[in-house]
Amino acid sequence: MNLFNVYPLFNINPVKAQGSFLWDDKGEKYLDFYGGHAVISIGHNHPHYQAQLKNQLDKISFYSNSVQNELQTELAGKLGKLSGLEEYNLFLCNSGAEANENALKLASFHNGKNKVLYFSGSFHGRTSAAVSVTDNPKIVAPVNYDERFVKSEWNNIEQLEEVFEKQGNELSSVIIEGIQGVGGIMIPTVEFLTKIKELCEKYDAVLILDEVQSGYGRSGYFFAHQEFGIEADIITTAKGMGNGFPIGGVLIHPKFQASYGLLGTTFGGNHLACVAAIAVLDVMKDENIIENAQKMGEYIENEIKDFPHIKTIRRKGLMIGIELDRDCSEVRNSLLYHHHIFTGNSNDKAVLRILPALNIKKEETDLFINALKEVLENI
Numbered sequence: 001m002n003l004f005n006v007y008p009l010f011n012i013n014p015v016k017a018q019g020s021f022l023w024d025d026k027g028e029k030y031l032d033f034y035g036g037h038a039v040i041s042i043g044h045n046h047p048h049y050q051a052q053l054k055n056q057l058d059k060i061s062f063y064s065n066s067v068q069n070e071l072q073t074e075l076a077g078k079l080g081k082l083s084g085l086e087e088y089n090l091f092l093c094n095s096g097a098e099a100n101e102n103a104l105k106l107a108s109f110h111n112g113k114n115k116v117l118y119f120s121g122s123f124h125g126r127t128s129a130a131v132s133v134t135d136n137p138k139i140v141a142p143v144n145y146d147e148r149f150v151k152s153e154w155n156n157i158e159q160l161e162e163v164f165e166k167q168g169n170e171l172s173s174v175i176i177e178g179i180q181g182v183g184g185i186m187i188p189t190v191e192f193l194t195k196i197k198e199l200c201e202k203y204d205a206v207l208i209l210d211e212v213q214s215g216y217g218r219s220g221y222f223f224a225h226q227e228f229g230i231e232a233d234i235i236t237t238a239k240g241m242g243n244g245f246p247i248g249g250v251l252i253h254p255k256f257q258a259s260y261g262l263l264g265t266t267f268g269g270n271h272l273a274c275v276a277a278i279a280v281l282d283v284m285k286d287e288n289i290i291e292n293a294q295k296m297g298e299y300i301e302n303e304i305k306d307f308p309h310i311k312t313i314r315r316k317g318l319m320i321g322i323e324l325d326r327d328c329s330e331v332r333n334s335l336l337y338h339h340h341i342f343t344g345n346s347n348d349k350a351v352l353r354i355l356p357a358l359n360i361k362k363e364e365t366d367l368f369i370n371a372l373k374e375v376l377e378n379i
């Protein structure tokens with residue numbers, strides 16, 4: 001059997017990883033400034049994370065959600081504390097798309113309405129409803145198109161008000177990323193977010209903050225929208241939550257009523273996933289990782305801001321979009337093949353997406369800064 005060929009692959013085969021570095025099968029070392037799509041939050045193979053997972057494997061790795069699992073309660077408690085959202089309830093699942101799928105469904109159960117507002121440039125995942133609120137025709141299949149999904153322009157308050165005026169009473173929810181990642185690190189204005197919140201309240205629509213990429217400390221806040229003091233009704237998370245172990249979460253405001261069977265999953269919240277997520281939170285707290293993300297992000301921006309060919313830098317914490325005056329692919333390839341540094345791209349071809357581990361060290365950022373300087377000075 002062959003693999004279904006849907007991924008264009010770099011010709012690199014990583015076989016070992018530690019901290020912010022990877023090694024391939026030929027022993028070549030690479031600096032990871034992309035974290036495998038923003039997944040690596042506390043660095044590869046963090047010793048505490050490794051030890052906790054190995055220890056759990058010796059006990060029990062899985063049983064279904066029909067029995068007690070104290071690890072889920074411990075995870076919810078620690079997540080509530082570190083995020084400052086102790087009054088929210090947690091539903092555990094396996095991925096970002098699944099978290100959004102459950103959020104959209106829960107909103108619709110809650111208010112009985114069936115339309116969803118989303119924004120240009122959005123990416124919310126590839127499952128049915130999640131991809132319907134994703135602004136990329138290439139990945140939306142005909143079966144996913146439906147007039148229930150309404151698009152409005154990013155950061156455009158006038159258009160937002162028009163949509164609510166016409167369809168507000170039918171809108172079940174509004175889904176928005178804390179910071180758009182795949183869209184090219186697009187930061188919402190505080191006025192835009194505040195207006196969305198106000199209109200959601202007025203029209204009884206549920207505000208869903210997708211923090212799958214911008215969450216878990218990456219922005220320098222636990223969740224990016226918290227910087228603006230906005231209260232979300234539902235928050236979705238995944239990626240950095242398990243540092244590579246698949247896990248997703250839906251944080252649910254206490255106003256939502258739970259009932260048996262309303263949501264469910266076979267694998268969500270399994271023992272190994274919970275241990276991985278608890279280890280991430282422990283390391284985030286013990287090593288002041290969010291503060292580090294804030295500091296290192298600021299340092300990188302200051303060092304690179306005057307480099308040639310950079311048009312703008314959009315950044316919060318260690319979620320960095322470097323907009324070049326050209327397609328970024330040549331720069332990205334040069335960083336990878338000549339300097340052995342992984343970086344990311346985005347739907348905006350000019351934007352280089354930088355998402356290192358949140359505990360990146362200054363000397364590691366210097367490797368990236370020096371390499372970027374050399375590449376940009378020579379194109």
Ligand SMILES: Cc1ncc(COP(=O)(O)O)c(C=O)c1O
Pocket residue numbers: 037095096097098100123124125126177181182210211212213214238239
């Ligand atoms: C903001 C956002 N939401 C949802 C997803 C989907 O997550 P997953 O690939 O885990 O389903 C992504 C993935 O890139 C994302 O960036």
